[in-house]
Amino acid sequence: MLADTDVLVVGAGQAGLAVSHELMRAGVDHVVVDRERAGAAWYVRWNSFCLVTPNHTIRLPGGEYDGDDPGGYLPREQIIVHLRRWAASFGAPIREHAGVDLLRVTDDGFLAQTEAGPVRARRVVACTGAYQRERRPEVIDELAGHVPVVGATSYRSPDSLPDGRILVMGGGQTAGQIAEELLAAGREVVISPGRAPSMPRQVAGRDTVDWLMEAGFFEHTAADLPSPAARLGPNPVVTGRGGGHDLNLRTLAAAGAQLTGRVLGLDGDRLVVADDLGVSVAAGDEGWQAVCTLVVETAERMGLLTPELPELPRASIPVAPAPRLADLAGVVVACGFRPDYRWIDIPGVVDEYGLPLQRDGMSTVVPGLSFVGVPWLRTRKSPLLMGVGEDATLVAERIAA
Structure with missing residues (x-):
């Protein structure tokens, strides 16, 4: 004892x-x-x-x-x-x-x-x-019977995954950073994202986290949320890798990622995906704009000049076709935690x-x-x-x- x-x-x-x-x-x-x-x-x-x-x-x-x-x-x-x-x-x-x-x-x-x-x-x-506890959508068990599936806490590096095309499920900070690392390693990546907000790494030469601290963003309580379920919502997507930079669905698409809808199930040898990629991209954009608005309001309250705001890439993001199981070497599940x-x-x-x-x-x-x-x-x-x-x-x- x-x-x-x-x-x-x-x-x-x-x-x-x-x-x-x-x-x-x-x-x-x-x-x-x-x-x-x-x-x-x-x-x-x-x-x-x-x-x-x-x-x-x-x-x-x-x-x-x-x-x-x-x-x-x-x-x-x-x-x-x-x-x-x-x-x-x-x-x-x-x-x-x-x-x-x-x-x-x-x-x-x-x-x-x-x-x-x-x-x-x-x-x-x-x-x-x-x-x-990693959140694992029900479809994961079905996928695992056909291709190697790795949870976010088991993933270590691109070399730890089989060679070939990788499906990353999730759109939050973890999914975004893993997908970016895989792309930088020359891997072919398909992302099936959720609906996470994004934010700029810096505004007017200052880390956005510092702006948000000034704004009282981190002092918000659960009473400030739209519903109790929102307590389990994703954090704004950003990265500190390589000194820090913007990271979102738009930057990932620009880096070569293929984006599709949320995976719903299997139909023979092809994944069934929802027609909701536009909603996921819009959720990230809305988070970005909300943060920028809060930064401007904070600067005004502090008596500072209105900061010049960074802009998101505006190129349209094509919807990748639902992948076939035979085309996937592995799946990384990064759908959040509970x-x-x-x-x-x-x-x-x-x-x-x-x-x-x-x-x-x-x-x-x-x-x-x-x-x-x-x-x-x-x-x-x-x-x-x-x-x-x-x-x-x-x-x-x-x-x-």
């Missing part, structure tokens, strides 16, 4: 480490457990992955970015190094390879069944991340979308259970390196009190 503890923190990513840092500062006994190791969520990203937000937005408590490239975008390996160095700096009590398989309520708190044995705790903070709290054996702890029922991180169903690192826990930035520390501090303070 692992030692009994006052607080069990589940997950040693940025959320769990931020909670640990604040509990250490408050003198609260705790242990952090992770199924793999500290920063494990970043290990499953592809080899060339890098941040899409500038380095200076790494604002973890005691673990702020301290390098010499605040406007750059850390690659995967350096993100992991940063997190592990930060954890070592305050002696985070991490127990690796001790993932929680089941969490139950007991008379005096909680009992967690972990890979390293049971743990009793008076309180639990679930910090298992914003991207827990929360997964099935390890919490407590009825009613999440809502119909799989997100915790909580207020400011504290469960409204189970006393003593808290969450950090959840999309829209408090604001848009809650799961991000720029905002998870604020939520962790609030939750830790309430636990300490």
